Amino acid sequence: MAIITNAPRGTQDVVPAQSHKWQFIEQTALDTALLFGFREIRVPTFEHTELFCRSVGDTTDVVQKEMYTFEDKGKRSITLRPEGTAGIMRAVLQNGLLNDALPLKVSYLTNCFRYEKPQAGRLREFHQFGVEMVGSASPVADAQVIAVAKTLFDTLRVTGLELEINSIGCPSCRPTYHNALKEYFRSHIDDLCDTCGERLDKNPMRILDCKCPACAEIAKAAPVVLDYICDDCKTHFEGVKKNLDASDIAYRINPTIVRGLDYYTRTVFEFVATGIGAQGTVCGGGRYDGLIELLGGQPTPSVGFAMGLERLLLVMEQQGCEFPPVQGCTMYIGSVGEAAALKAVELCTQLREEGFYAECDTVGRSVKAQMKYADKLHAKFSCIIGDNELVDGKIKIKRMDRGEVTEVAIDPEALTQFIYRGTIDEMVDYTE
């Protein structure tokens, strides 16, 4: 396939037959967030590279090998955002959004870019929905954020997603655990697989999650995070659990959950799907109490999540979730002859002013072909205007599903009246 007719690797088109699904998901997401008081924020697609190095973390895979980074014509190092939170926190600080009653609650829909090898549920350009609650240290905040995701899944009728939660401690207690882990695994280093050997120093918690049997066996007896976190973190975690219970949200504690971005503290969570392949995490998030300070703001505890929309869509399609139907054409106004064609255009214009979806011939089809086309559009009504109709001032409107024909005056008032009467009990025409 020629390069100009082939989208870059790891990117996807959303064609008209699919776009209504995206619109539905996106609108439902924003609406759901609003029920909790999260209002949409929009930030640039690219940022200064330094922002991501600082916030996501210099040593993370995302920063080290997955960013789309380039120098612009002004010699600035620019990066297409690999995730949403960093840019939003930058915007929060830049716009002084914290100089108001806290917490600040924002939601967002963004495309993100990561240079990875594509596979099921993993693209180079992908889309996220997320929320951030900035300025609350309370475990209520964690649970409320989780509740947004849960409510969205429920609203979309997505089932079978399991909520897994964990606490990875705070800067004061995490090092203790990391050391304990390293010490433990180091004593078994000869039996670990190669990747885990590398993980030992960089990200020891990942070893807990290794797929290979040998590592899994060793991991069974490894120290557990929750035994090492400090009293404050423990209390916080208990608070999160209590609030989830109060919200009637089921969860499972999974001590092996790790977030790959450096800014996470304390609570981390994932909503995991089975059945969409290896990339089963549909939603991931947690608390990031140190991030705002790291970016130069006042210490401000925060919590949020990001949801992979492609993955969410995969789950929904795999589960056969319903999407709202696309509205079909209300009235197809066909025509024969030039004068009639102009009249058809005029009538369409008038009907659209009334809010109806109206179509007329734009390619010069025969009458028969126009009727076929009207059928293909799933038009509720159709009519053909010709010289006779122009003389009589009347058209025969056919109700397509029943074949009934009614004579109506060529007059916008009469037409809208007729359509209202005909659609009153079934306002929407469902089509694929």
Added chain:
RNA sequence: GUGGAUGUAGCUUAGUCGGUUAAAGCGCCAGUUUGUGGCACUGGAGAUCGUGGGUUCGAAUCCCAUCUUCCACCCCA
């Protein structure tokens, strides 16, 4: 980045011991008499068989490379 598969009309596929104009269904367009859809029938357009090399008298079919897509690792949403 590593490993395993894949690639034929818009879509789903047939065709591979190499051999005349690459096939079908769906979709699209047009007809089946005069200005009216859904059914049926008929016809038509549409594919340099992912791309580039090579072997051969001859390749969609064999070989090499490359790209894409898919699956897993890794990583993450």
